[in-house]
Amino acid sequence: MAKIIVVTSGKGGVGKTTTSAAIGTGLAQRGNKTVIIDFDVGLRNLDLIMGCERRVVYDFVNVLQGEASLTQALIKDKRTDNLFILPASQTRDKDALTQEGVQKTLDELAQTFEYIICDSPAGIEKGAQMALYFADQAIIVTNPEVSSVRDSDRILGILQSKSLRAETGGEPVQEHLLLTRYNPTRVAAGEMLSVEDVEDILAIPLLGVIPESESVLKASNQGTPVILDEDAEAGQAYDDAVERLLGNEKPHRFLDVKKTSFFKRLLGGKT
Amino acid sequence: MVGFIFLEIKATVTDPLFQIKGTSLTVVVLELYNYSPSDFLSQLTDKVQAAAHFFEQSPVLINLEKLVSDIQAADLLNLVDQCRQLRLQPVAIRGSHDQFGAMVEQTGLALLPETRSKDRPLETNPVTDKTPEATDGADKSAIDTTNTGSNGTPDNEPAPAAVEAGAEEITTSQDQTTQIISRQIRSGQQVYSAADLIIIGNVNEGAEVLAQGNIHIYGTLRGRALAGVQGNTKARIFCQQLSAELIAIAGNFLPSEAIHQQNYPDPVQVYRNGENLEISAY
Numbered sequence: 001m002a003k004i005i006v007v008t009s010g011k012g013g014v015g016k017t018t019t020s021a022a023i024g025t026g027l028a029q030r031g032n033k034t035v036i037i038d039f040d041v042g043l044r045n046l047d048l049i050m051g052c053e054r055r056v057v058y059d060f061v062n063v064l065q066g067e068a069s070l071t072q073a074l075i076k077d078k079r080t081d082n083l084f085i086l087p088a089s090q091t092r093d094k095d096a097l098t099q100e101g102v103q104k105t106l107d108e109l110a111q112t113f114e115y116i117i118c119d120s121p122a123g124i125e126k127g128a129q130m131a132l133y134f135a136d137q138a139i140i141v142t143n144p145e146v147s148s149v150r151d152s153d154r155i156l157g158i159l160q161s162k163s164l165r166a167e168t169g170g171e172p173v174q175e176h177l178l179l180t181r182y183n184p185t186r187v188a189a190g191e192m193l194s195v196e197d198v199e200d201i202l203a204i205p206l207l208g209v210i211p212e213s214e215s216v217l218k219a220s221n222q223g224t225p226v227i228l229d230e231d232a233e234a235g236q237a238y239d240d241a242v243e244r245l246l247g248n249e250k251p252h253r254f255l256d257v258k259k260t261s262f263f264k265r266l267l268g269g270k271t
Numbered sequence: 272m273v274g275f276i277f278l279e280i281k282a283t284v285t286d287p288l289f290q291i292k293g294t295s296l297t298v299v300v301l302e303l304y305n306y307s308p309s310d311f312l313s314q315l316t317d318k319v320q321a322a323a324h325f326f327e328q329s330p331v332l333i334n335l336e337k338l339v340s341d342i343q344a345a346d347l348l349n350l351v352d353q354c355r356q357l358r359l360q361p362v363a364i365r366g367s368h369d370q371f372g373a374m375v376e377q378t379g380l381a382l383l384p385e386t387r388s389k390d391r392p393l394e395t396n397p398v399t400d401k402t403p404e405a406t407d408g409a410d411k412s413a414i415d416t417t418n419t420g421s422n423g424t425p426d427n428e429p430a431p432a433a434v435e436a437g438a439e440e441i442t443t444s445q446d447q448t449t450q451i452i453s454r455q456i457r458s459g460q461q462v463y464s465a466a467d468l469i470i471i472g473n474v475n476e477g478a479e480v481l482a483q484g485n486i487h488i489y490g491t492l493r494g495r496a497l498a499g500v501q502g503n504t505k506a507r508i509f510c511q512q513l514s515a516e517l518i519a520i521a522g523n524f525l526p527s528e529a530i531h532q533q534n535y536p537d538p539v540q541v542y543r544n545g546e547n548l549e550i551s552a553y
Contacts, residue, residue, distance in 0.1 A: 124459075150458050153475050157457035201475060201493075203455055 002110035005117050005245075006135035008159075010151030012122030014143045015180040018216060019238075020119035021049045022227040023139065026242030028083035029227075032114045035074065037105075038088035039131035040121035041096055047087045050077065051223025061089035064101035070108055079228065084113075094127035102130050124158055134164050137174040139207060139245075143181045144193040149201055152177075156202065176207035178241060183212040184257045195255060208241030210234050211254040298330040298362065301354070302337050306346050312353050319357045331359045335366035336385055344374040351378050449484075456480060456494065476516060485509070497524075498541075508541040509553065523548055 007020045017040075024036040038046035041061060047053040052075050058068035063086070070086075077083035086109075089096065109116050120131035132138060138159055142152040159173050160166055166173070179198055186192040195209055210216075215232035219225065227242070229235040233254050240250040319326045331354055335342070347364075354361045363381035364371065375382040443463045444450045450464040451471070458477030462468065468482035471489045478494035480486055483501045488510035499506030499521035506520055513535070516527050520543045533550050540553040 150476055153458040154477065157460045157478075160457070161460075201473070203473065 002113050003115050003137060004106060004110075004135050005115060005137045005139060006120055006132040007117060007139045007141060008120035008128060008132055008155050009122065009141040009148070010124060010128075010155040011143075011148045014141050014148050015210070015216075016122070016141050017045045017049050017119055018220060018226060019139060019141050019178060019180065019210075020046065020117050021225040022235075022238040023242055023245065024115070024117045025077075025080050025083060025225040026227050026239060027115045027117075027245075028077070028080045030242070030246070031082060033082045033112065034115040034117065035084040035086060035109055035113045036117040036119060037086040037109075038119050039097070039127055040119065041088045041127060042090065042093045043121065044088040044090040046085060046119050047075075048223060049220055050085050050225065052077065052085055052087075053223070056087045059087045059089040060105070061092045061096040063105055064096060064098065070105065079224075094121070094125065094130070097127060097130040099130065099133065103134060106134050124154060128155070129158065129162060132159055132163055132173075135159070135173050136165075137176065137245075139176045139178050140202070140204065141178050141180055142198060142202070144179060144183075144187065144195075144198060146193065149193065149198055152202055156204065175204040176245065177202055177204045178207045178210065180210040181212045182209045182254070184255060188257050195252075206252070207244055208237055209252055209255060210237045210241070298332045299326065299359070300332045300334050302334045303342075303350075304337055305340050306338075306342050306350060308346070308349055308353070311350065312356075315353065315357055319359070327358055328360055330362045332383070333361055333364045333380075335364060335371055338366075342374075344377055347371075347374050348378055351380065450482075455490070458494070474510075482506070492518075495519075499543075504543045506543075509538070511538040513537065513539050513541075513550065518548065520548060525550075 005023070007016050007023065009016050017038075020036050024034050028034040036046060036050070037060060038044060039060075040046070044056075044059075047056050055075050058073040060073065062068040063070055063073045073086055075085045075087065077085060106116060118131045118135065121127040132155075140152050140156060142148050156175065159175065163173050165171060177199065179195060182195070183192055187194045195206065199206060211233045213226075213232055213234040215229050216226050216234050219229055219232075219235075226232060226235050227238040230239075237254055240253065243250045333350070333354075351361050361378075361380055363383050364375045364378065365383040365385065366375070367385050368382060372382060442450075442452065442461070445465045447466050449467040449469060450462075451469045452462060453471040455472035456462055456470060456474045456478040458475050461479045462470070462481070464482040464484070466482070467484035467487070468480060469487045469489070470480060473490035474480055474488055474492045474494045474496065476493045479497070480488070480494070481497045481500050483499065483503060483506075485506050486496050486498045486508045488496065488508075490510070491512040492508075492510040492515045494515065495517040496508050496510070496515060497517075497519040498508045500519075502521050504521040508518055508520065513530065514527075515530055518525050518530065518541050520541065523543060523546060525541075525548050530550070535550045536552045538553065539550050541548055541550050543549075
């Protein structure tokens with residue numbers, strides 16, 4: 001039985017696509033057949049983050065409209081076995097997404113894949129609602145700042161009332177909080193919300209905390225999911241998050257201010 | 272829903288034989304508009320057959336307040352009898368004592384006083400009192416049931432009507448019973464209760480809770496809370512922690528800025544003192 005996981009946030013620019021790429025890759029690395037779908041029709045990004053933009057021929061909308069088959073549109077990842085990408089169309093808009101079409105595509109994917117990651121667009125409109133409608137689980141990507149937390153709260157409300165599971169009275173969608181761009185130094189200085197603050201407001205289980213890191217931007221620009229950068233703290237934190245998603249206990253890391261040694265500080269070492 | 276509330280009286284004699292306690296129960300309300308023996312039986316049979324298990328032996332309150340024509344004692348006896356034939360259990364009749372007192376006595380059922388919802392002050396409007404709502408008049412007798420018993424939590428009911436255009440997720444209850452919601456109210460959500468409202472969880476920023484009666488929040492109020500929205504100035508707001516965007520009672524409000532200027536210990540209550548809203552410990 002395929003698990004449909006939506007990666008959503010309400011707010012834009014918090015790291016949904018980075019997270020979709022990292023989590024999808026992490027699941028595939030562990031031998032799970034995984035597909036990541038870009039629901040951001042009109043603002044295609046996932047292909048860039050995954051570094052497969054030159055291989056896009058057909059897209060999600062072509063499949064929805066019967067212009068291409070799924071096998072034609074799916075792009076196999078070159079670095080990770082078991083991983084496929086279904087890119088969004090750059091030329092259409094969200095109206096191309098119909099509930100019946102999305103359902104049909106997901107049903108077809110569910111026959112071959114174990115995990116279907118839906119990379120949601122920002123906002124709470126049609127695109128975001130389509131991405132979350134069929135979800136079994138949701139990863140709520142939140143930055144430690146008030147506007148992101150408020151938008152996440154809003155999208156949680158929509159998940160609880162407008163998802164298929166909510167409408168049919170089934171088991172509620174399983175929610176996970178993923179805090180990204182976390183900077184312990186700025187939290188300590190009171191410039192950023194702490195993990196506890198965000199947990200207090202959103203009141204959903206914490207899947208992981210991804211530290212703010214230059215490696216994320218670097219990985220994005222290179223078209224490599226950051227989880228493949230084993231030296232980067234962000235990559236390691238995503239790896240932990242994948243383990244927790246699969247039900248394995250992992251202590252949370254990178255929550256505290258790192259103690260830099262006297263010499264490192266003296267030499268101006270980077271943290 | 273109609274409930275029966277009794278005072279709890281503890282017997283002081285040694286070895287008490289009984290204890291009197293309060294309880295409330297859910298009953299079916301049969302609101303009668305007109306009565307004709309054959310039509311009534313056929314219409315009631317239809318209703319009961321539509322949900323046989325639901326009605327099986329369920330207690331029924333016969334409400335005569337909406338009656339448009341006269342009814343004779345024999346008719347009432349007949350009606351009660353017909354209910355019993357269909358395996359309902361009439362337990363009481365609601366209506367004016369002067370008009371129906373003698374008649375009801377013959378049936379052996381309890382007579383409940385009328386609901387004078389209009390001239391009754393709102394704050395004493397009991398949590399168990401249901402004001403009859405207008406029906407479309409297609410049926411001569413309407414059976415009105417609700418499932419909000421003492422443990423009823425109608426929190427996930429679909430909203431019957433939107434209070435405000437634009438608000439997307441709304442829980443609205445026109446039921447004149449306390450509404451209990453045991454989850455957190457999230458940004459963009461709105462909850463309306465025609466009576467008291469109890470929220471077990473936080474009310475987050477961007478969320479709005481409204482009640483005609485009091486609002487109790489067992490959590491932090493970060494959003495908006497409006498009590499006594501139909502003008503009940505005696506309504507209050509209670510919460511464990513107050514960092515609201517706005518609080519209002521019967522139209523008088525305090526925005527966030529004004530709330531934060533006041534010093535108060537948590538948990539707090541908010542009430543009207545004349546035209547002012549007071550925030551204090553309780």
